[in-house]
Amino acid sequence: MSAAASPALAEFQAGFVRLLLAPDGAAPAGSGVPASLEALARQPAFAVHRNTVRKGCIDALEANHPAVVRLVGVPWFRAAAALHVANEPPRDGRLLGYGAGFADFLAGFEPAAALPYLSGVARLDRCWTESHVAADGDCLDGARLAGLAPEALGALRVVPHPAARWAWFDDLPIRSIWRRNRCDMADDRDDRDDRDGHDGGTELAWHGEGALLTRPVDTVTWHAIDRAEVAFLDACAAGGSLAEAARAAARARCDVDLTMLFAQLLQAGALACHDSGSAFT
Amino acid sequence: MPSLLGAGLGLKPQHFDAALACRVEGLWLEVHPENYMVEGGPRLRRLDAVRAVHPLSLHGVSLSLAGSAPPDEAHLRRFAALVERLQPARVSEHLAWTAWNGLHLPDLLPFPRTTEALRRIADHIDRTQTVLGRAISIENPSHYLRLDAHAWDEIDFLAELVRRTGCGLLLDVNNVHVSAGNLGFCAETYLDRFPGAAVTEIHLAGHTLDPALGAALRIDSHDTPVAPEVWRLYRRVIGRIGARPTLIERDGDVPGFDVLLAEAAIAAGVLAAVDAAGMADMPEAVAS
Numbered sequence: 138m139s140a141a142a143s144p145a146l147a148e149f150q151a152g153f154v155r156l157l158l159a160p161d162g163a164a165p166a167g168s169g170v171p172a173s174l175e176a177l178a179r180q181p182a183f184a185v186h187r188n189t190v191r192k193g194c195i196d197a198l199e200a201n202h203p204a205v206v207r208l209v210g211v212p213w214f215r216a217a218a219a220l221h222v223a224n225e226p227p228r229d230g231r232l233l234g235y236g237a238g239f240a241d242f243l244a245g246f247e248p249a250a251a252l253p254y255l256s257g258v259a260r261l262d263r264c265w266t267e268s269h270v271a272a273d274g275d276c277l278d279g280a281r282l283a284g285l286a287p288e289a290l291g292a293l294r295v296v297p298h299p300a301a302r303w304a305w306f307d308d309l310p311i312r313s314i315w316r317r318n319r320c321d322m323a324d325d326r327d328d329r330d331d332r333d334g335h336d337g338g339t340e341l342a343w344h345g346e347g348a349l350l351t352r353p354v355d356t357v358t359w360h361a362i363d364r365a366e367v368a369f370l371d372a373c374a375a376g377g378s379l380a381e382a383a384r385a386a387a388r389a390r391c392d393v394d395l396t397m398l399f400a401q402l403l404q405a406g407a408l409a410c411h412d413s414g415s416a417f418t
Numbered sequence: 419m420p421s422l423l424g425a426g427l428g429l430k431p432q433h434f435d436a437a438l439a440c441r442v443e444g445l446w447l448e449v450h451p452e453n454y455m456v457e458g459g460p461r462l463r464r465l466d467a468v469r470a471v472h473p474l475s476l477h478g479v480s481l482s483l484a485g486s487a488p489p490d491e492a493h494l495r496r497f498a499a500l501v502e503r504l505q506p507a508r509v510s511e512h513l514a515w516t517a518w519n520g521l522h523l524p525d526l527l528p529f530p531r532t533t534e535a536l537r538r539i540a541d542h543i544d545r546t547q548t549v550l551g552r553a554i555s556i557e558n559p560s561h562y563l564r565l566d567a568h569a570w571d572e573i574d575f576l577a578e579l580v581r582r583t584g585c586g587l588l589l590d591v592n593n594v595h596v597s598a599g600n601l602g603f604c605a606e607t608y609l610d611r612f613p614g615a616a617v618t619e620i621h622l623a624g625h626t627l628d629p630a631l632g633a634a635l636r637i638d639s640h641d642t643p644v645a646p647e648v649w650r651l652y653r654r655v656i657g658r659i660g661a662r663p664t665l666i667e668r669d670g671d672v673p674g675f676d677v678l679l680a681e682a683a684i685a686a687g688v689l690a691a692v693d694a695a696g697m698a699d700m701p702e703a704v705a706s
Contacts, residue, residue: 145486145534146485146486146529146530146532146534146535146538147486147487149529149530149567150485150486150515150518150527150529151518151519153518153527154518154519154521154523157523157527173566173567177563177565180562180563180564181630181631181635182562182563182600182635183562183563185562185628185635185637186525186527186528186562186563189524189525190523190524190525193524193525194524197524226521226522226523227521227522227523227524228520228521228522229522230452230479230480230493230516230517230522230524231452231453231455231456231480232452232522232524233452233453233456269459269460269461270456270457270458270459270461271457271458271459272457272458273457273458273459274458299457299458300458300459352459355459355460355463356460
C-alpha cells in the first residue's frame with residue numbers, strides 16, 4: 138500500500154462519480170479516470186454503491202409523485218424515473234425537493250406520448266410538495282379590508298400566501314385526473330366541482346382546468362379555479378395592486394364576478410399580506 | 419449520574435403518533451435533519467411535539483465531511499437552525515462523502531484514508547462544530563470496496579479526528595460486522611481497539627446478504643431486525659466500554675412501533691445489566 142500512489146481526494150471523487158453514474162459501470166473513453174479507480178469499479182461490490190445511489194434517487198421521485206405512480210404503476214414509473222435520474226441527478230441533500238424537472242421530462246418522454254396529462258399531473262404533485270413544506274404565514278383576513286375606501290382597496294398590494302400554488306392547464310382536465318389519483322388529499326369543503334361537474338361524476342369533461350393548492354395551517358387542500366382566478370393570482374404574485382389583479386382577471390374572463398372571486402380566494406387561504414419566499418431557497 | 423438516554427429508535431413518519439404516546443423510560447428518537455430542513459408546515463410542528471416528549475438526535479446524511487470541498491454553507495446554516503430549534507441531545511454525521519461538484523449522491527461513499535483526507539475532514543468537522551456551536555459525533559462507515567490507497571488504519575484515523583477536533587464518535591456495530599465480512603478483518607479486534615471514551619452513541623441495525631454473492635457481500639440494508647451476531651458484538655462492546663445511548667435503525671420493511679420498541683428493549687436490557695454491574699460511571703463523551 139502506498140499513499141504516494143493514491144490520487145488526491147478531489148481526483149478520487151471525480152473519477153468515482155464518473156464510474157458511479159456511467160450506465161454500464163465503465164468510464165467513458167477518454168474521461169481520464171485513473172486506472173486504480175477503473176479497477177475499483179470492477180469489484181463486484183461497486184454495484185452496491187451504484188444501486189444505492191440510483192435507488193435513493195428513484196425512491197425520492199416515487200415518494201414525491203404519488204399521483205403519477207398511481208396512474209402508470211410502479212414498474213413503469215421507476216423505469217422512467219431511472220432515465221430522469223441519469224439526466225438530472227439531485228443537486229441537494231434534501232430529497233424531498235428532488236424532481237423539479239420531472240414534469241418537463243415527462244412532457245418530452247416519448248413512451249408517455251399516449252398519456253398527455255402525465256406531465257401536468259406531475260406538476261400538481263410537485264405543487265403539493267411545495268405547499269406542504271412552504272413557509273407558514275397568516276392568511277389575509279377579509280374583515281381587515283372591510284373599512285377601506287374603494288381607492289385604498291384598489292391600490293392595496295396583496296401577495297399569494299407562501300403555501301399557495303396554482304396552475305392552469307389548457308385542454309386537459311389535469312386537476313380532476315390528479316385529484317382522483319391522490320389518495321392523501323383533503324377535500325375542499327366548498328369545492329366548486331359540484332358546480333361545474335368536473336369531479337363529482339364518473340365522466341371526465343375533456344377541457345382545460347385550473348388548480349389551486351393552499352395550506353393555511355397544516356393540511357394541503359385543493360380547489361378548482363378558472364382562468365380569471367389564475368390571472369388574478371398571477372398578477373398578485375407579480376406585485377400588482379388589487380386593481381391591477383382585478384383587471385387581469387376581467388381580461389381572462391369578461392363576465393367575472395370580482396367580489397365572489399376575491400371572497401373565494403380569501404376563504405381558500407390563498408392570499409397573505411407579505412411574501413415569505415420560496416420553499417426551497 | 420446515569421445517562422437520560424437509554425435505548426432509542428430511528429423515528430419514521432408513520433410512527434409519530436405512537437412515539438408521542440409512548441412513555442418508555444430512556445427512549446430517545448433520531449431523525450435525518452435533511453427531512454426537516456423546510457421553511458414551515460406540519461413536519462416541523464410534528465417534530466416539535468415529539469421533542470417536547472422525548473430527547474432527540476439529529477443524524478445528518480449529507481454534510482459530505484469526507485469530500486474535498488468544505489460542507490455547503492447554506493446546508494450548515496439550515497442544520498444550525500434545526501439544532502437551535504430542537505436542542506437535540508445528540509448530533510452526528512458520517513465518515514463519508516455525498517456531494518461532488520454540485521451533485522448530491524444519496525449514499526455514504528468511501529475515500530482513501532490519506533493524510534490529505536484527514537486534514538480536510540478535520541477542517542470540515544471543525545467548521546461544522548463552529549457553525550452548530552457544539553460537538554458532533556462521527557460514524558464509522560460500512561465498507562464494500564477494497565481500496566488499496568489507504569495510508570491510515572480506520573481506528574487510528576477516527577482517533578486522530580477526535581484528537582484534532584474534539585468530536586465524539588458514533589459506533590455503528592452493524593457497520594463493523596458488515597465491513598469485517600466484506601473486507602475480511604476481525605470485528606472483535608476492531609471493536610476492542612475502538613476508542614471507547616469517545617463513543618457518545620451506538621447504532622444497531624439489520625443487514626442482508628447480497629442475493630448473488632451471499633455471505634461474501636453483506637449489505638447494510640436496515641430492513642431486517644438486528645442480527646444475533648451483531649447483538650453478540652454489541653454486548654462485547656458494552657461490556658468493555660460501559661453503557662452508551664444505543665439506537666435501533668430501521669429504514670426498510672418497517673414494522674409497527676411496538677415491534678421496534680421490543681427490539682430497543684433488548685438493548686435497554688444490555689445497558690441495564692452493565693449499569694447493574696457498576697459500570698455506569700464511565701465517561702459519556704470526550705467532547706465538550
